[in-house]
Amino acid sequence: MANTQQYLMEMYQLLYERFGPQHWWPGDTPFEVMVGAVLTQNTNWTNVEKAIKNLKSTGRFSVKGLLDMPEETLAALIRPAGYYNLKTKRLRNLLEMIMRDYDGRLEAFFDEDTSTMREKLLSIKGIGPETADSIILYAAERPIFVVDAYTYRILSRHEMVTDDMSYEDLQELFMSHLPEDVQLYNEFHALIVKTGKSFCRKTPLCENCPLQDWGPARYLPKYTEN
DNA sequence: CACCAGGCAAGTA
């Protein structure tokens, strides 16, 4: 569709005008951002902040520091983030890869090509496409577009996508029609999450939505999809 | 009380 680029730019402009910069990702270091990306899987960010605060308070908030502590200790620290047993394993899988392949040096991993980085992340059990891309965009600061459930839901309700499109299809939709710009991708994804939370939940609450008159279908909520 | 949150993998048919 030839109008796709126009729609996407319009969408970004509408969201930015309404909400302004979102200041993602709230993290002091790339390491903290990477850890946060795993901890925030299907979890509210405020819970993740508590977990990260706990991790920092140990003074062992590093690749080696976290790997060296017993699993039960790590699990107890990240408990507020939910799924703590699962996330303990996922975090360790990630840290073990950095330790094994890059001598524990995160900067060395982030020096890799984007495609290499992505493949390595996706090969880790517990790191899927959204977590991988979040790490690449927000921690490694490479231009890659992060897709999530809100991205899909918003585009779907406005009939920009069909339900048979994959994660990579949606990612490609954005990346092939927008300039490769870390800051743009950073802000765009954050704004999608922002408007998704406020206006594009399962039970639509569309009055006042900045995207009310946007897109090929403008405002057209569908109650059957998730 | 129900529902949601910045997912992913494993199990089932």
Added chain:
DNA sequence: TACTTGCATGGT
């Protein structure tokens, strides 16, 4: 291949 389910805390 295409659904479903488990994982879990904390806020609205």
